[in-house]
Amino acid sequence: MSITVTRRNLLKGFAGAAALPGLIKAAEEFKPPVGKMPTRILGKTGVEVSILALGGVAGVTDFPSDDLAAKFIQDCLATGITYVDTAAAYGHDNDPRNSERRYGKALGKLRPKIYLNTKTAERKADKALRDVETSLKLLQTDYLDCVQIHCIGPSEDPTAWGKPDGVYTALRQLKDQKTIRFIGITTHIEVKCLRTALEMYDFDTVLTTFGPTADRRPYEETLLPFMHEKKLGIAAMKIMGGMKEYNRVTTESYPGRLIGQGKGLTSADKLLRYALSLPIHTATNGIGDYNQLRANLEVCYNFHPMTERERKDLQVAMEGSANFLAYNQPGYAGC
Numbered sequence: 001m002s003i004t005v006t007r008r009n010l011l012k013g014f015a016g017a018a019a020l021p022g023l024i025k026a027a028e029e030f031k032p033p034v035g036k037m038p039t040r041i042l043g044k045t046g047v048e049v050s051i052l053a054l055g056g057v058a059g060v061t062d063f064p065s066d067d068l069a070a071k072f073i074q075d076c077l078a079t080g081i082t083y084v085d086t087a088a089a090y091g092h093d094n095d096p097r098n099s100e101r102r103y104g105k106a107l108g109k110l111r112p113k114i115y116l117n118t119k120t121a122e123r124k125a126d127k128a129l130r131d132v133e134t135s136l137k138l139l140q141t142d143y144l145d146c147v148q149i150h151c152i153g154p155s156e157d158p159t160a161w162g163k164p165d166g167v168y169t170a171l172r173q174l175k176d177q178k179t180i181r182f183i184g185i186t187t188h189i190e191v192k193c194l195r196t197a198l199e200m201y202d203f204d205t206v207l208t209t210f211g212p213t214a215d216r217r218p219y220e221e222t223l224l225p226f227m228h229e230k231k232l233g234i235a236a237m238k239i240m241g242g243m244k245e246y247n248r249v250t251t252e253s254y255p256g257r258l259i260g261q262g263k264g265l266t267s268a269d270k271l272l273r274y275a276l277s278l279p280i281h282t283a284t285n286g287i288g289d290y291n292q293l294r295a296n297l298e299v300c301y302n303f304h305p306m307t308e309r310e311r312k313d314l315q316v317a318m319e320g321s322a323n324f325l326a327y328n329q330p331g332y333a334g335c
Contacts, residue, residue: 035301037080043233056086056099058286070106087119104140119150125170148184205233239275253288264321277305
């Protein structure tokens with residue numbers, strides 16, 4: 001399936017269309033830079049995935065129509081991205097779970113070629129099973145490559161997940177039934193609980209934060225070696241610091257909180273190179289528009305790891321940047 005891009009179907013179904021000619025023009029005219037996407041093996045899953053993953057927020061949730069978002073998703077996949085990420089929580093108050101719905105509309109015959117990851121924030125088995133059932137319907141698929149326990153926090157009790165009515169028990173059941181292939185876990189801010197959960201359960205993948213700022217150092221120095229001992233598939237997120245805010249009416253999405261000039265800020269290409277120079281498998285970026293997609297592709301198609309000196313220099317340059325990080329803001333992602 002391919003979404004046909006015409007002004008009529010892109011303009012249909014949303015208000016304020018007159019303000020969006022640049023966005024539509026970008027969708028019509030997009031051509032990726034010349035190059036090939038590098039891949040890595042996603043830990044013990046054995047699945048080969050692109051080093052750049054498409055996150056399920058930003059362009060996926062915020063483009064003003066399903067057709068425009070679906071076209072963007074298909075264009076991303078045509079560049080060599082094979083890892084796509086979403087969650088039951090991704091959407092808007094007036095359009096919940098639109099990320100999963102839009103992926104479902106876009107994937108079609110592309111589904112077998114991609115690694116499809118979604119998440120559940122439920123902690124009880126019955127609610128998690130209903131959540132996954134809804135995900136399958138919205139994503140228009142009969143199986144999921146991975147479902148992750150979403151956004152664990154400091155008040156979590158991982159021991160409850162493995163009880164008969166716990167979320168891990170439900171996901172284990174789905175894995176045994178081959179409805180899902182792998183079980184994963186995610187966190188933005190909680191090192192101790194993540195370590196405990198990884199020790200207690202047989203997870204396949206983890207999605208968490210990596211970057212050159214001081215508050216991310218425990219993830220890199222403490223958790224990352226442990227993840228490799230467990231042979232986990234590792235996806236990095238929030239490598240740009242999280243988005244400052246969303247821009248739904250132009251082709252120019254706002255950059256991450258760590259991008260810019262001045263103390264505690266740097267360039268997007270350095271942040272992406274830093275993450276990919278770590279022993280991770282893919283970097284999950286919430287790519288907000290075609291310009292950001294093209295910039296990410298330039299880094300990935302021409303990727304060369306940072307030297308140890310480059311990494312240390314960037315860490316020094318990012319000292320004092322913690323206040324810019326989205327996941328340090330009160331109430332961020334419910335954590």
